Amino acid sequence: MLDIEDCLREILAIPGALDALAVEDIGGAAIATGRGAGGFDAQATAQGLCRAFHATLDALGPASPHGTVRVEDAIVTADQGLHLVRPLDTPLTGPVLLYVRLDRDRANLALARHRLRELSGRLITT
Amino acid sequence: MTASQSLEAVLSGLAADRATGALRVGRAGTVYLTRGRVSHVESPGTPGVEEMLVASGRLRPATVRGVRQSAGELADGGERLVRQGLLTRGELQFCVLGATLDAAFFVLAAAGARTRFRPDDRHWIGDQWYFDVAGLFRECRRRRDRLDQVCPSPELDTRPVAPVPRVPAQRVVLTAVQWELLRHADGAATPADLARRLGRPVYAVLLAVRQLGAAGLLSEPEAAPDPPPGTDRGGPAATRAKKGPDAPPLPVRTRTGPRPAPAGDPADLTDIGVLIRLRDALERL
Numbered sequence: 414m415l416d417i418e419d420c421l422r423e424i425l426a427i428p429g430a431l432d433a434l435a436v437e438d439i440g441g442a443a444i445a446t447g448r449g450a451g452g453f454d455a456q457a458t459a460q461g462l463c464r465a466f467h468a469t470l471d472a473l474g475p476a477s478p479h480g481t482v483r484v485e486d487a488i489v490t491a492d493q494g495l496h497l498v499r500p501l502d503t504p505l506t507g508p509v510l511l512y513v514r515l516d517r518d519r520a521n522l523a524l525a526r527h528r529l530r531e532l533s534g535r536l537i538t539t
Numbered sequence: 540m541t542a543s544q545s546l547e548a549v550l551s552g553l554a555a556d557r558a559t560g561a562l563r564v565g566r567a568g569t570v571y572l573t574r575g576r577v578s579h580v581e582s583p584g585t586p587g588v589e590e591m592l593v594a595s596g597r598l599r600p601a602t603v604r605g606v607r608q609s610a611g612e613l614a615d616g617g618e619r620l621v622r623q624g625l626l627t628r629g630e631l632q633f634c635v636l637g638a639t640l641d642a643a644f645f646v647l648a649a650a651g652a653r654t655r656f657r658p659d660d661r662h663w664i665g666d667q668w669y670f671d672v673a674g675l676f677r678e679c680r681r682r683r684d685r686l687d688q689v690c691p692s693p694e695l696d697t698r699p700v701a702p703v704p705r706v707p708a709q710r711v712v713l714t715a716v717q718w719e720l721l722r723h724a725d726g727a728a729t730p731a732d733l734a735r736r737l738g739r740p741v742y743a744v745l746l747a748v749r750q751l752g753a754a755g756l757l758s759e760p761e762a763a764p765d766p767p768p769g770t771d772r773g774g775p776a777a778t779r780a781k782k783g784p785d786a787p788p789l790p791v792r793t794r795t796g797p798r799p800a801p802a803g804d805p806a807d808l809t810d811i812g813v814l815i816r817l818r819d820a821l822e823r824l
Binding site: 503 | 629633641
């Protein structure tokens with residue numbers, strides 16, 4: 414069992430992790446940040462991530478064979494790293510996004526996805 | 540503290556004094572502070588932590604009531620729930636901060652309300668998350684701006700939600716919350732009523748309603764279709780529509796009767812009503 418801050422600490426312990434963020438996905442507020450190398454603007458990042466994530470869902474619904482979509486995680490490969498977003502939505506937590514930016518040279522994407530899935534599970538499993 | 544002093548000034552003062560206690564804001568709700576930071580906000584118009592714990596299906600009402608009563612002034616209810624293994628601390632934190640953001644949206648916007656501070660009064664759930672006063676006001680303003688960016692029609696917030704009988708397009712893409720709204724909207728329930736029925740935060744419902752409005756999926760009140768023959772549902776839609784833009788931003792709880800059935804209940808009478816009207820409408824085509 415994890416609390417939000419433990420969860421972010423653990424996310425930052427993923428090999429290659431640079432920054433981490435938990436976002437409340439109704440209003441798009443940054444709830445907590447992992448203290449990474451970045452010094453990024455958490456609120457602006459949170460709002461941008463929500464918009465990007467929703468836009469992705471809007472596009473993938475029609476692009477999916479049956480017109481519905483349930484995203485497990487979203488990965489963007491960019492010049493400044495791998496960006497990984499994982500939604501978590503239970504009736505108790507409401508919609509939440511967990512975000513981590515990974516170093517392209519040091520991170521193992523498969524491992525990072527696995528760890529993020531496991532950590533989001535531990536947030537909601539007693 | 541006088542009514543003329545703005546709520547933001549009052550709360551900023553309490554934050555500067557690193558105060559602990561509960562600030563009652565007229566009838567809009569209560570803001571709980573711990574050493575100058577906001578630990579909880581409650582409003583009668585939005586689902587509180589207790590309701591969310593039960594609506595999520597995770598805890599029985601009697602369990603929550605029992606924990607609340609035994610927590611009392613110790614304010615360790617959340618601690619007890621976690622210790623008993625009923626939920627994780629992460630779940631509790633998200634639940635409390637979600638309920639707080641939802642209530643703060645309405646409580647912090649209450650203009651001219653008389654405030655009364657009770658030192659050392661704490662919420663039974665205890666401290667699970669903290670917001671700084673300025674940050675919470677900023678977030679609430681951002682949430683309000685967002686509604687207007689989506690669709691600048693504040694009247695949608697208080698009007699009964701009435702989906703159009705025919706979609707003005709060939710295809711529609713819906714979010715999960717929009718789907719739930721359309722499934723439960725009966726032309727009489729306001730967004731606040733629907734939030735309660737769905738166990739969703741009121742703000743999430745307001746946002747979805749504005750999105751539906753922007754997409755042209757909601758009827759204008761005057762264009763609402765006549766009730767089908769044989770169904771008597773005259774009152775509520777007409778009287779509630781009068782609330783209009785003068786109504787306070789707080790969505791007042793309008794139902795005092797028994798709680799509506801939860802979303803997934805197959806015997807939900809609301810749905811039967813919708814189905815009957817749908818059938819009648821189809822027969823008229």
